[in-house]
Amino acid sequence: MIDEKINIIETPEISLDDRIGAIQLKGRIPTHVAIIMDGNGRWAKQRGLQREDGHEMGVKAVKRVVEIASELGVRVLTLYTFSVENWNRPLKEIKALMSLLSRSTIQEIDDLMEKDVRLIVTGRLNELPLAQRKALQMAIDRTSSNSGLTLNLALSYGGRTEILDAVREICNEALAGRLSPDDIDEKQFSKYLYTAQLPDPDLLIRTSGEMRLSNFLLWQTSYTELYMCEILWPDFGPQDFLDAIHEYQKRDRRYGRAPH
Numbered sequence: 001m002i003d004e005k006i007n008i009i010e011t012p013e014i015s016l017d018d019r020i021g022a023i024q025l026k027g028r029i030p031t032h033v034a035i036i037m038d039g040n041g042r043w044a045k046q047r048g049l050q051r052e053d054g055h056e057m058g059v060k061a062v063k064r065v066v067e068i069a070s071e072l073g074v075r076v077l078t079l080y081t082f083s084v085e086n087w088n089r090p091l092k093e094i095k096a097l098m099s100l101l102s103r104s105t106i107q108e109i110d111d112l113m114e115k116d117v118r119l120i121v122t123g124r125l126n127e128l129p130l131a132q133r134k135a136l137q138m139a140i141d142r143t144s145s146n147s148g149l150t151l152n153l154a155l156s157y158g159g160r161t162e163i164l165d166a167v168r169e170i171c172n173e174a175l176a177g178r179l180s181p182d183d184i185d186e187k188q189f190s191k192y193l194y195t196a197q198l199p200d201p202d203l204l205i206r207t208s209g210e211m212r213l214s215n216f217l218l219w220q221t222s223y224t225e226l227y228m229c230e231i232l233w234p235d236f237g238p239q240d241f242l243d244a245i246h247e248y249q250k251r252d253r254r255y256g257r258a259p260h
Contacts, residue, residue: 019242020072028249030202032076033069034224036216037061039208039232046232052096057234059104063111068238070115070149072245076198077151080216084124084158098128101155102135109139116148122194123157124165152198159218166192195220203248205241207233225251 014022023029037058044054062079069077082097089097105119112119119139128136136153169192173179190196200220204213209230213221227244229236 016238016242019239020068023242023245023249024073026249029073030225030245030248031074032078032199032201032203033074033244034078034080034201034204034217034221035065036080036204036206036210036214037233037236038206038210038214040234042208043232043234051093052100054234055097055100059100061234061236062104063108064237065241066117066149066151067115068241070117072242074149076201077149078122078195078198078201078217079151079153080157080214081153082123082155082157083215084127084156084161085215087127087156098132102132105132105135105139109142112139112143112151113146116146117143118146118148118150119143119153120150120197121153121155123155124161125155127156150198152195154216157194157216159213159215162194163219165194190219193219200224202253203227203244205229205244207231207236223253223255225253 040054040058041051042054043057044051047053066077082101086097087094119136121136121140125133125136136155166189170179170184170189174181195217200222201217201224204217204221204224205227206212207229209228211228217224225248227247229240229244231240
């Protein structure tokens with residue numbers, strides 16, 4: 001009976017609810033899924049639209065994935081929303097992205113509350129404009145008591161920047177006599193990262209066919225399963241997310257140990 005249920009994961013015409021049930025029955029739902037949401041600009045270019053139009057459609061994909069991740073039982077979903085390198089994009093695009101960020105945050109707050117989603121953000125948030133920081137703080141405060149999916153937006157984020165910020169803080173603690181260098185191990189170092197309150201990702205998804213991490217969660221993804229797909233982010237939907245989870249469930253996560 002279980003084998004029959006699991007086999008329907010491979011059948012595309014099966015309903016979304018049935019695929020969710022089959023994947024849940026198989027078990028090993030990743031606790032933390034991270035996504036590099038790539039391809040908004042290319043999606044727009046293919047359709048003769050502005051890059052900003054691609055970002056608008058990308059927000060709709062975010063909403064779809066938050067819903068399916070929550071329904072599936074994923075506990076943490078981290079989205080690479082705006083990198084430190086993205087500040088080098090044209091000013092017009094940056095302004096459009098910041099406007100979209102605050103607008104979508106305000107518009108989606110009721111939906112986050114209804115789905116019991118808790119919003120948090122990680123990165124150099126002081127670099128964001130005041131309006132965006134206010135909108136995000138409002139959403140963080142309102143959803144702080146929610147106990148479902150934790151939605152983590154990586155904003156003004158860079159993996160190397162995060163590590164350097166952690167090193168600076170550790171050095172200051174050591175110079176002040178509050179931390180001995182001999183006590184610094186991997187567990188201790190992780191406490192100084194932006195993601196200190198989160199488990200490391202079990203699965204990292206990257207859309208649009210690119211095959212690199214792009215300075216995302218460099219420390220945290222040392223043993224994360226990687227899943228790359230050709231789909232541009234605005235086209236990424238619930239079935240695509242389930243495909244990634246299904247592939248994850250096939251993997252043998254050994255963490256350096258010998259195969260069973």
